[in-house]
Structures are given as structure tokens and as C-alpha cells.
Amino acid sequence: LPRGAAVFVRRYLNAPARVGVGDRRAADLGDVSAMVNLADCYLHGIGVDVSLPRAREWYEKAASDGDAYAQYNLSAIYQSGAEGIEPDPVLARKWMKLAAENGDPDAPYYYGHFLEYGIGGPEDPAGAIVWYQKAVELDDTNGFAAMGRLHYDGEYTTEDLELAWYYLSIAAARDHTHAIQRRYRVDVSVAIGVSVGATARAQITSLLGISIPEFWFAILCVLLVISAAAPAPTDPINSRRVWASRNLPFIR
Numbered sequence: 001l002p003r004g005a006a007v008f009v010r011r012y013l014n015a016p017a018r019v020g021v022g023d024r025r026a027a028d029l030g031d032v033s034a035m036v037n038l039a040d041c042y043l044h045g046i047g048v049d050v051s052l053p054r055a056r057e058w059y060e061k062a063a064s065d066g067d068a069y070a071q072y073n074l075s076a077i078y079q080s081g082a083e084g085i086e087p088d089p090v091l092a093r094k095w096m097k098l099a100a101e102n103g104d105p106d107a108p109y110y111y112g113h114f115l116e117y118g119i120g121g122p123e124d125p126a127g128a129i130v131w132y133q134k135a136v137e138l139d140d141t142n143g144f145a146a147m148g149r150l151h152y153d154g155e156y157t158t159e160d161l162e163l164a165w166y167y168l169s170i171a172a173a174r175d176h177t178h179a180i181q182r183r184y185r186v187d188v189s190v191a192i193g194v195s196v197g198a199t200a201r202a203q204i205t206s207l208l209g210i211s212i213p214e215f216w217f218a219i220l221c222v223l224l225v226i227s228a229a230a231p232a233p234t235d236p237i238n239s240r241r242v243w244a245s246r247n248l249p250f251i252r
Helices: 021-028 032-044 052-064 068-080 089-101 107-117 125-137 141-153 161-173 177-195 198-208 214-228
Strands: none
Touching (some): 021 032, 032 068, 052 068, 068 089, 068 107, 089 107, 107 141, 125 141, 141 161, 141 177
């Protein structure tokens, strides 16, 4: 599914083959698992016509009873909106927070994303870092990529190329495209920063036959990094002002 699709459902393979009378009766009687099964069926059109409003109805009932999976999917539906459902970033943020607090393994990263970029509420970068770190503890690739990005940029936390390289390397090893791009930048930055020290500067200035002040030499190093680095990542995380009001990258 393309980005911007209504929702990514992780339990597709476990969804029931059809909606049974027993499932509906159990859901009506308050069985949370049955509620979620019904929602999955309406989402995928398994035994019934696809209906996002009906899927939302049953996810919301299960979510209200504390089901983290339902809370995650409900957040995704409200974030993207579809089939007569208006996007509601405030509700999307509310349900993602609950999903994260109730143990959904993917929700901590996405809730951190809501906080970092102020989607559905005020920006809270410090809170975002807490949830990104929780995502790292849960071995979420997106969490590693986010922490690497923050330490590389020095945004909201200390600039630390060693930590950035550590986090980005883990995400890059799992084929996270933007982590691969950023790790390349870290590799170039570290290589230039280490090798082009005082001795190297003396050698270069001797070769050029001119004396380069330290300030201008630093500028030259920066230009070398920019020219040698990979193209600037175009991931939606950085392009948030264009898309963040509606679409989170729920689709894996």
C-alpha cells in the first residue's frame, strides 16, 4: 500500500477467514478479541464488504477496553482519514499515546514522532526522545534511525557522531534507507574530522604554498563534507511541514 493509505494492519495473516455469527455475538457481548477480529474483517473485506467506518467502530470499542493493537490501528485511521472519516490528528495522537503506553511494539516510535513534530498537539522534543529511546529498547529499527538522526543533527540533544554512527549502523544494517544515507554522512564527517587535523592542515597548506587560517580551513572541510556526502535524505520525517498534518509512515 502507498503512503497515505488508510491504515497498516499487522495482523492480516491472522485475520479470520470470514465473519462468523459467533464472532459478532461475542463482540456484542464485549469480547475484545472478537471486536478486533471484526474490525480486521471490515478493514480487509474478509467475509464482508470493506468498510472503514465499521472497522473504526469496532477498533474503537476494543481500543476503549485497552487493546493496544486496536488503539494503534485506530490512530492510523484518524491520522490518514478515509471513506467519510475526516483526519483528526488530535485523536490520532491520543490513541497512539495509549497504544504506546499499553505495550504496542511499534507505537513508541510513532508517538515520539507526534511529539517531536507537534502533530495533534504541542511539540515536545524532550518527550519524543524518551519514546524514541523506548523504541530502541524494543529493538524498533525506526527508533534506532530516529536517535541516530537526532545525535547527528545535534537537534534537541547533544551532537555525538559516535552515538549517531552506532544507532544509524543498526538501522542501516536492516536496510533503513535514510539511516544508510545519514550513516554515510557520518562516515565522511568522521573521516575528514579525524584525518584533516593540524598535521594534515600543515601538509595541505605546504602543498598549496599558502597559509590557510584555521577558520577558512574549517569552512573548506565543511564544503568537502557537503560535496562528498550522499544527497540529502528526502524522507517524510524531514519534509514534515508538507505532509505531517496528515500522513505518518505507517505502511511498512
